[in-house]
Amino acid sequence: xxxxxxxxxxxxxxxDATGIYAAARITxxxxxxxxxxxxxxxxxxxNWTPPPCWYxxxxxxxxxxxxxxxxxxxxxxxxxxxxxxxxxxxxxxxxYEDEYGWTDTPGYKDYNVDKDGEGMFWAAVENPNxxxxxxxxxxxxxxxxxxxxxxPPPQYxxxxxxxxxxxxxxxxxxxxxxxxxxxxxxxxxxxxPTWAWLDKAVFDEVQATAAINxxxxxxxxxxxxxxxxxxxxxxxxxxxxxxxxxxxxINDDGSIGEPYAKGKADRTPPCGIKYxxxxxxxxxxxxxxxxxxIAWTGTGGAGGDLPDGTFxxxxxxTVQEIQAINR
Numbered sequence: 001x002x003x004x005x006x007x008x009x010x011x012x013x014x015x016d017a018t019g020i021y022a023a024a025r026i027t028x029x030x031x032x033x034x035x036x037x038x039x040x041x042x043x044x045x046x047n048w049t050p051p052p053c054w055y056x057x058x059x060x061x062x063x064x065x066x067x068x069x070x071x072x073x074x075x076x077x078x079x080x081x082x083x084x085x086x087x088x089x090x091x092x093x094x095x096y097e098d099e100y101g102w103t104d105t106p107g108y109k110d111y112n113v114d115k116d117g118e119g120m121f122w123a124a125v126e127n128p129n130x131x132x133x134x135x136x137x138x139x140x141x142x143x144x145x146x147x148x149x150x151x152p153p154p155q156y157x158x159x160x161x162x163x164x165x166x167x168x169x170x171x172x173x174x175x176x177x178x179x180x181x182x183x184x185x186x187x188x189x190x191x192x193p194t195w196a197w198l199d200k201a202v203f204d205e206v207q208a209t210a211a212i213n214x215x216x217x218x219x220x221x222x223x224x225x226x227x228x229x230x231x232x233x234x235x236x237x238x239x240x241x242x243x244x245x246x247x248x249x250i251n252d253d254g255s256i257g258e259p260y261a262k263g264k265a266d267r268t269p270p271c272g273i274k275y276x277x278x279x280x281x282x283x284x285x286x287x288x289x290x291x292x293x294i295a296w297t298g299t300g301g302a303g304g305d306l307p308d309g310t311f312x313x314x315x316x317x318t319v320q321e322i323q324a325i326n327r
Contacts, residue, residue, distance in 0.1 A: 024056045024057040024058070024212050024213075024214040024217070025212070026056075026165065026168060026210050026211065026212050027210070027211050027212075027213075028168075028169065028172050028208065028209065028210055029208075029209045029211070030169075030206070030207045030208040030209045030222070031173060031174050031175070031176075031206040031207060031208050032169070032172040032173060032174055032208045033172055033173075033174045036128070036129075036172070037129070037172075038129045038171055038172065039170075039171065039172050039173040039174045039175070039208070040173075040174055040175055040177075040311050041170065041173050041175055041225070041292070041294075041309035041310070041311055042309060042310045042311065043170075043306075043307045043308075043309055044291070044307050044308040044309065044310055045307035045308075048306075048307045050127065050129070050130070050167050050168060050170065050171035051127060051158065051164050051167055051168065052126070052127050052130040052132065052135035052136050052138060052139075053124055053125060053126050053127055053130070053135070053136055053137070053138055053139035053158060054124075054125055054127075054139060054158045054159065054160050054164050055122045055123065055124055055125070055139060055141070055144075055152065055156050055158055055159045055160060056122060056123070056125050056159075056160045056212060057120040057121075057122055057146070057212075057214045057216075057217050058120060058121050058122055058123035058143055059120060059121055059123075060116050060117065060119075060120055060121075061111055061112040061113045061114075061115055061116040061117075061119075061120075061121070061145075062111075062113055062116045064111055064112075064121040064143065065096075065110070065111035065113055068096060068111065068143070069093075069096075069097075069111070072089055072092060072093050075089055076089050092142070094107070095107050095108065095142070096108050096111050097109070097110060097111065104153070104155050105142075105144070108145065112145050115145075115147075118147060118148055118216075119145055119146050119147040119148050119150070119216065120145075120146060120148075120214065120215075120216065120217070121143045121144065121145055121146075122143060122144055122145075122146050122152060122156075122159065123143040124139035124140065124141065124143075124158075125139070126139075127168075129171060139158050141156065144156065146217075148215075148216030148217065149216065160212060160219060161219070161302075162219055162220070162221040162296075162298025162299050162300065162302040163221070163296075163298070163302065163304070165210040165211070165212065165219060165220065165221035165298060166210070166221035166222075166223050166296035166298055166304075166306065167306065168210045169208040169209060169210040169221060169222065169223040169296070170208070170223045170294060170296075170306050170309070172208060172210070173206070173208040173223060173225060173309070174206075174208075175206060175225060175290070175292065175309070175311040176203075176206065177311075177313055178198060178203055178288075178290065178313065179288075179313060179315060180196050180197070180198055180230070180232075180286075180288040180313075180315065181196070181197050181198065181199070181259065182194055182195065182196055182286075182315070182317070183195045183259070183260030186316075186317070186318060187317075187318040187319075187320060188275060188317065188318070188319055188320070189319070189320055189321070189322050190275060190276065190277060190278055190319060190320070190321055190322060191274060191275075191276065191322070192274065192275075192322075193242065193268060193269050193272055193273075193274045194269070194272050194273045194274065194275070194317075195257065195258070195259070195260035195264075195269040195271070195272045196230075196232060196248070196257050196269070196271050196272045196273065196288070197255065197256060197257030197258055197259050197260075197271060198230060198255060198256040198257060198290075199255055199259075200253055200254035200255045203227055203254070203255065203256065203290075204227070204254070205224055205225060205226040205227070206224070206225050207222055207223065207224045207225075208222070208223050208225075209221070209222045209223075210223075218299070219298070219299045220298060220299055221296050221297070221298035221299070221302070222296060222297055222298070223294060223295070223296045223306065224294070224295055224296065224297075225292040225293070225294050225309055226292060226293045226294075226295075227250065227254075227256075227290050227291070227292055227293075228249070228250055228291050228292065228293045228308075229247055229248060229249050229250060229256070229290070229291045230247075230248045230256045230257070230271065230288060230289070230290050230291075231246050231247050231248070231288070231289045231290075231291065232246045232248065232271070232272075232273055232286065232287075232288055233246060233286070233287040233288075233289070234273050234275065234284060234286060234317075235284035235285035235286050235287065235317070236275070236277070236279075236284050238275065238276040238277035239273055239274060239275045239276055239284075240273070240274045240276065241272070241273050241274075242268055242269050242270065242271060242272045242273070242274070243270075243271075248270070248271035256271060257269070257270055257271030257272070258270050258271065273286070275317070275319040277319070278319050278320055278321045279317070279318055279319040279320075283316040283317055283318050284316070284317045284318075284319060285314050285315075285316065285317075286314065286315045286316070286317045287312050287313070287314050287315075288312060288313055288314075288315065289310050289311065289312035290310065290311055290312070291308055291309070291310050292308060292309045292310070292311070293305075293308055294306040294307065294308060294309050
């Protein structure tokens with residue numbers, strides 16, 4: 001039985017002329033994926049995952065009573081509803097109507113309607129982007145009351161916080177699909193150093209914000225991704241990278257690498273590749289992966305770091321043999 005689950009996460013909680021509010025929904029802004037989809041950031045920490053579910057403001061007391069009492073009544077009247085299931089429903093009804101409670105979970109008198117407008121019942125919300133059903137449905141406590149301006153009871157560890165919002169902003173963040181500048185561009189020669197660089201103008205920090213805002217309760221967090229390095233993977237073992245690690249760090253001016261210019265042909269590029277074999281009739285798939293340093297700030301001065309994120313893009317490179325000229 002699924003009681004009082006909060007709704008999805010892509011719109012603000014809406015109110016009508018009577019002041020009835022739906023479940024609080026999270027809004028996303030800034031550099032985020034469209035239609036509530038997952039962004040393109042890959043966490044460098046394979047053990048880090050966004051929250052699969054959380055608890056958030058759901059309904060005021062009168063609206064909660066209307067919904068919950070109707071749900072309980074329809075379940076009780078369902079065919080074959082007896083035994084343990086019927087007893088559980090009776091306990092649930094007593095919990096919200098007759099102050100029946102247990103350790104750390106006090107009961108309510110008539111769904112707290114005498115406190116309507118002074119707080120909200122909170123309920124579980126599933127992360128729609130979490131593929132694991134068990135994780136997504138792991139916030140399975142009954143809806144609970146929170147007074148306006150008060151923190152949820154401490155046993156509800158998954159109650160929405162700026163840190164949870166920051167992690168959700170991370171999950172939805174969309175990093176720019178930046179193409180690395182190459183010289184020679186597109187087609188290069190065997191044993192000829194190819195210079196690679198990114199200008200600061202196309203390579204700057206991005207931000208994503210997640211917010212929740214209902215009467216008596218508002219939180220937000222902004223997650224910022226700052227580019228710190230570029231890793232080049234040539235697409236073949238027959239190549240050398242500059243530097244040898246393939247990891248080009250950021251310059252003081254926020255750029256990476258150095259643009260090629262006339263007169264630099266005999267120099268080793270600070271960031272680049274040298275292919276040692278022709279790509280024949282095909283191309284090599286050069287992968288350029290940018291590492292982004294992720295941090296967040298939120299309501300009440302909260303803040304911290306999140307695992308670095310990476311995002312890579314592929315570029316086709318043609319490598320030709322240098323033709324010898326016979327005289």
